[in-house]
Amino acid sequence: MLVSQDNLKKLLEIYEMLGEEEDIINASNEFIKEGHILKLAARNASAMDRYLFLFNNMLLYCVPKFSLVGQKYTVRTRIGIDGMQVLETSNEEYPHTFQVSGKERTLELQARSEQEKEDWIKAFQETIAIFRQKNETFKSASKEVEEVSMAELGRRAPRWIRDNEVMIKEPFNALTRHRHHCRACGYVSNT
Template identity: 25%
Template sequence: MVDHLANTEINSQRIATVESCFGASGQPLAIPGRVLLGEGILTKECRKKAKPRIFFLFNDILVYGSIVINRRKYSSQHIIPLDEVTLETLPDTLQMKNRWMIKTAKKSFVVSAASLTERKEWISHLEECIRHLLSKMGQQPPTEHAAPWIPDKATDICMRCTQTKFSTLTRRHHCRKCGFVVCGDCSRQRFLMPRLSPKPLRVCNLCYKQLVAAKKESEEQSKTAHSPLVGYEPSSGDDKDTESN
């Protein structure tokens, strides 16, 4: 079905419409073999509060953005390759129902659908596209994922020291490793995590210690793997055979 739609005029027109809705701020989406399979509005859990976002499912990517004028204008385009995606169904909360998590190595976040049926349909179509793409590329599902950020309103105190209370003057920060909401004193360190950013990112003190320890262990293992054999002494070049002839 997807292959049949790939080179059709209707598919090209649908993709062109999505491109025009994002305008100059969006990236071109039309490439050979790409098919737009569906679209819909999902609620995305953001740092401050949950917000509606438009999502477009293609056979190889997931695109989403902010809604300026529905079906006419969108902004803040994000493109996620489906071969990097893993899905996780989540339980309902008092604030949000029909939730699931979209996880990648660079970013993970929670979305919710308007109904249980809609969630099942989204997850079913996403999983089918992911399976087909991974099979086509000969890849295994990804195993590393970024931690989702816990929303600001989830806690009034630092989730590490559990002492500092947040206020207008005491800001909330997020650890880029674990996603916890932490105070400034508990997140003074920065650490380079190349899969997330080319620049060092804010991490909480506990994650910083774990990251430093893991880096040190990795460096020591690398040195051991490339070092000469332990206990081996190179020959001076002289034969010192003491056995009698």
């Protein structure tokens, strides 16, 4: 993964290569890997040139666009990392194949070499594992907070959320907009 400033530069570069594709420049997107790959057609098993952009939360499956300037690729499919699986496949006619399966689509891909295939599979597996780990950590943390706050609600005074910890869009002042702390949970609201 790239450091945030390098990541932002890479996201801008990808944004331009994809003809200003929406949602590429986003603070939550982390660039992981990119490269040419062959896609095996389901009907006749012919191999077509494609390009992949792997991020921490999605895979962009792209088609090369023949243009002298600007956009180099068109996004054919976005596949979310959530629920994604990667399987090594074997095909006598087409060596170095693997399958990427997501909620949106399943792709059978062919790398140019065994090493390239292993690199792609490793990148996918690590990205999926990190995504699952973060998702599980978030779920367990939010569940713990919910359980504690519901069990403790009203039994003891809560920790009050500090004013500088709260993101409230409307400015407040002492005369017209006041901040109030909830006595049960400690959260702040504007009134």
